[in-house]
Amino acid sequence: xxxxxxxxxxxxxxxxxxxxxxxxxxxxxxxxxxxxxxxxxxxxxxxxxxxxxxxxxxxxxxxxxxxxxxxxxxxxxxxxxxxxxxxxxxxxxxxxxxxxxxxxxxxxxxxxxxxxxxxxxxxxxxxxxxxxxxxxxxxxxxxxxxxxxxxxxxxxxxxxxxxxxxxxxxxxxxxxxxxxxxxxxxxxxxxxxxxxxxxxxxxxxxxxxxxxxxxxxxxxxxxxxxxxxxxxxxxxxxxxxxxxxxxxxxxxxxxxxxxxxxxxxxxxxxxxxxxxxxxxxxxxxxxxxxxxxxxxxxxxxxxxxx
Amino acid sequence: xxxxxxxxxxxxxxxxxxxxxxxxxxxxxxxxxxxxxxxxxxxxxxxxxxxxxxxxxxxxxxxxxxxxxxxxxxxxxxxxxxxxxxxxxxxxxxxxxxxxxxxxxxxxxxxxxxxxxxxxxxxxxxxxxxxxxxxxxxxxxxxxxxxxxxxxxxxxxxxxxxxxxxxxxxxxxxxxxxxxxxxxxxxxxxxxxxxxxxxxxxxxxxxxxxxxxxxxxxxxxxxxxxxxxxxxxxxxxxxxxxxxxxxxxxxxxxxxxxxxxxxxxxxxxxxxxxxxxxxxxxxxxxxxxxxxxxxxxxxxxxxxxxxxxxxxxxxxxxxxxxxxxxxxxxxxxxxxxxxxxxxxxxxxxxxxxxxxxxxxxxxxxxxxxxxxxxxxxxxxxxxxxxxxxxxxxxxxxxxxxxxxxxxxxxxxxxxxxxxxxxxxxxxxxxxxxxxxxxxxxxxxxxxxxxxxxxx
Numbered sequence: 001x002x003x004x005x006x007x008x009x010x011x012x013x014x015x016x017x018x019x020x021x022x023x024x025x026x027x028x029x030x031x032x033x034x035x036x037x038x039x040x041x042x043x044x045x046x047x048x049x050x051x052x053x054x055x056x057x058x059x060x061x062x063x064x065x066x067x068x069x070x071x072x073x074x075x076x077x078x079x080x081x082x083x084x085x086x087x088x089x090x091x092x093x094x095x096x097x098x099x100x101x102x103x104x105x106x107x108x109x110x111x112x113x114x115x116x117x118x119x120x121x122x123x124x125x126x127x128x129x130x131x132x133x134x135x136x137x138x139x140x141x142x143x144x145x146x147x148x149x150x151x152x153x154x155x156x157x158x159x160x161x162x163x164x165x166x167x168x169x170x171x172x173x174x175x176x177x178x179x180x181x182x183x184x185x186x187x188x189x190x191x192x193x194x195x196x197x198x199x200x201x202x203x204x205x206x207x208x209x210x211x212x213x214x215x216x217x218x219x220x221x222x223x224x225x226x227x228x229x230x231x232x233x234x235x236x237x238x239x240x241x242x243x244x245x246x247x248x249x250x251x252x253x254x255x256x257x258x259x260x261x262x263x264x265x266x267x268x269x270x271x272x273x274x275x276x277x278x279x280x281x282x283x284x285x286x287x288x289x290x291x292x293x294x295x296x297x298x299x300x301x302x303x304x305x306x
Numbered sequence: 307x308x309x310x311x312x313x314x315x316x317x318x319x320x321x322x323x324x325x326x327x328x329x330x331x332x333x334x335x336x337x338x339x340x341x342x343x344x345x346x347x348x349x350x351x352x353x354x355x356x357x358x359x360x361x362x363x364x365x366x367x368x369x370x371x372x373x374x375x376x377x378x379x380x381x382x383x384x385x386x387x388x389x390x391x392x393x394x395x396x397x398x399x400x401x402x403x404x405x406x407x408x409x410x411x412x413x414x415x416x417x418x419x420x421x422x423x424x425x426x427x428x429x430x431x432x433x434x435x436x437x438x439x440x441x442x443x444x445x446x447x448x449x450x451x452x453x454x455x456x457x458x459x460x461x462x463x464x465x466x467x468x469x470x471x472x473x474x475x476x477x478x479x480x481x482x483x484x485x486x487x488x489x490x491x492x493x494x495x496x497x498x499x500x501x502x503x504x505x506x507x508x509x510x511x512x513x514x515x516x517x518x519x520x521x522x523x524x525x526x527x528x529x530x531x532x533x534x535x536x537x538x539x540x541x542x543x544x545x546x547x548x549x550x551x552x553x554x555x556x557x558x559x560x561x562x563x564x565x566x567x568x569x570x571x572x573x574x575x576x577x578x579x580x581x582x583x584x585x586x587x588x589x590x591x592x593x594x595x596x597x598x599x600x601x602x603x604x605x606x607x608x609x610x611x612x613x614x615x616x617x618x619x620x621x622x623x624x625x626x627x628x629x630x631x632x633x634x635x636x637x638x639x640x641x642x643x644x645x646x647x648x649x650x651x652x653x654x655x656x657x658x659x660x661x662x663x664x665x666x667x668x669x670x671x672x673x674x675x676x677x678x679x680x681x682x683x684x685x686x687x688x689x690x691x692x693x694x695x696x697x698x699x700x701x702x703x704x705x706x707x708x709x710x711x712x713x714x715x716x717x718x719x720x721x722x723x724x725x726x727x728x729x730x731x732x733x734x735x736x737x738x739x740x741x742x743x744x745x746x747x748x749x750x751x752x753x754x755x756x757x758x759x760x761x
Contacts, residue, residue, distance in 0.1 A: 143586075145584060145586050145587070146526060146595060146600045146601075147600065165582075165585070165586055166586070167533075167585075167586040168533070168584050168585035168586030168587075168738070169585075169739075253533065253585075253586070254533055254534040256532070256534075256585045256731075256732070256735045257532075257533075257585030257586075257738065257739060258585070258732065258735045258738075258741075259732070273410065274724065275724060275725060
């Protein structure tokens with residue numbers, strides 16, 4: 001009996017190692033499909049993108065190595081520089097507005113009765129779950145030069161003398177794009193902020209208020225630090241979404257009028273899939289990725305120091 | 307830990323930006339599904355008559371753009387059944403492309419070494435694009451003297467390259483035109499400026515008619531649409547025709563839209579009451595606005611629009627106004643209409659047997675007793691003079707046939723075409739925003755000619 005017990009004790013580590021190995025193998029096997037997919041559809045194209053950006057790469061023609069020429073050309077391309085400017089305008093305007101508006105709405109609805117909070121969450125989240133094409137087409141109707149509701153209301157209220165070609169006029173087109181982008185961007189941040197604010201430790205807030213803190217002080221000193229991770233996430237996601245603004249442009253303006261709504265993502269698409277200049281398009285992709293990475297790093301740095 | 311996770315997330319998102327622009331092979335991939343049908347008649351139908359080619363045995367693929375009912379599997383299956391009745395050993399698999407994703411699908415297939423055997427489209431793709439890149443098989447042997455005698459010289463010229471190699475055998479064609487709301491024109495007293503019988507008018511009368519409609523209270527008469535390239539042949543045609551300008555030189559080597567005639571036409575349109583350079587709509591949207599009565603004329607029109615009865619009776623607007631198709635106005639009274647020529651090209655996939663079988667298929671569809679049926683399936687007109695009475699029992703088609711002699715130069719085969727098309731609507735947008743016309747068209751020509759030189 002004692003011999004059996006000793007033998008069992010001795011064999012336990014051996015079985016455990018086998019079990020660990022077995023579980024490890026099983027784990028990797030479970031991981032394998034995702035890994036293959038990730039390598040095949042993310043890592044490989046990413047590497048190819050960087051690699052191809054150093055080539056004059058076009059459809060049906062052998063690639064020619066040209067070093068950094070695509071990158072040099074980029075910074076002499078007035079359309080690209082215009083697209084870069086437009087993209088930055090979209091980011092600079094839409095990201096702060098999205099974050100501030102979302103936080104304001106979330107703060108306003110978080111303390112409402114649960115049914116009211118849910119109702120507002122649904123209302124603000126609807127544009128997110130509605131098909132982007134459908135939403136965009138509706139906006140296109142509303143901005144229509146001839147029968148759009150904005151022109152109708154503007155003229156009815158005496159604000160406009162004549163119809164404005166909202167999407168066909170360089171003075172208004174980009175602003176219209178930003179407005180639409182905002183309406184489709186705020187849903188998710190509001191839901192996240194409502195959740196984050198709901199998780200704030202109320203005892204700390206109440207203690208601060210008992211000690212004489214104002215609402216603003218309670219928010220700034222207690223709630224804000226606690227929702228900082230959520231804010232960071234929203235900042236990063238909104239920034240990336242703003243940089244990636246493409247569908248709106250494709251569906252509404254094709255970059256016009258007169259390139260006034262070109263964004264880098266749209267110009268990448270146009271260059272790569274309309275002109276079939278893959279190398280040049282990939283160089284833009286690399287620049288855009290670097291910009292997003294740098295901006296995200298800055299956001300991390302700033303929010304971390306907070 | 308949360309920050310580390312967030313950092314990884316951000317890095318992944320940034321990295322995913324790169325994914326959208328991967329290598330040349332993957333980047334052209336498209337997820338758009340294509341309808342596919344395979345002719346199964348071959349195994350069932352007995353050969354109606356045996357010919358010298360009937361012994362060919364091959365599995366070939368046909369990719370067709372939506373050229374009338376050549377984009378409809380039921381119609382194409384009927385044609386294939388007839389084909390297989392005569393050629394039971396040639397199996398044709400059909401894929402139906404659309405104009406949004408079709409080019410990407412074909413180019414992806416070319417890159418992947420799986421190009422179709424036959425593709426049905428026009429010279430701008432078959433000749434100027436894939437033919438120029440050496441991807442197509444020469445179809446000179448299909449262009450017999452009899453065929454050349456039966457097909458107009460301009461159509462023939464569009465189907466071959468400068469070396470004389472034929473990369474398309476044409477089946478059908480149409481002329482793009484414009485249209486007016488006849489009911490509104492009558493109410494405005496503008497029909498006096500229109501030759502309704504011949505569907506023509508002079509530039510002077512066109513401008514008077516626009517002014518008359520505008521003065522009648524219909525302030526949105528027409529739109530030089532320019533939000534994209536959709537329907538851009540209409541804006542090119544109105545501008546080129548008004549004072550006899552051209553889009554390219556006769557040899558199709560350079561773009562000539564900066565001529566004095568074109569500048570005058572653009573300036574005249576820009577200054578004309580009722581004509582709006584609209585960067586928020588394209589050709590399709592212009593048609594919608596014309597059909598719903600917002601605009602009183604459409605520069606993007608053809609027989610398919612004239613016979614369209616989706617929302618109202620054919621030849622009427624949504625509210626029942628009569629639509630009259632018109633040639634573009636000219637000073638000379640001799641319009642040059644942009645045409646569409648559609649036919650077959652064969653990819654040189656290195657398999658002589660498949661190329662031979664493909665040619666057999668083309669001969670059957672475009673040069674046999676079946677041709678009339680194949681042309682009618684396209685809903686357009688035959689390229690052959692011998693089939694000019696194909697629609698003699700159809701009043702509208704017969705009337706539209708009057709425009710066919712006005713078919714102008716098929717300049718869409720000029721090198722750098724893709725860049726030129728984009729530069730064109732961008733140029734119109736610039737004009738619409740107040741840029742000097744001469745400056746804008748000069749910039750257009752510089753861009754387009756640079757692309758032509760680089761091709």
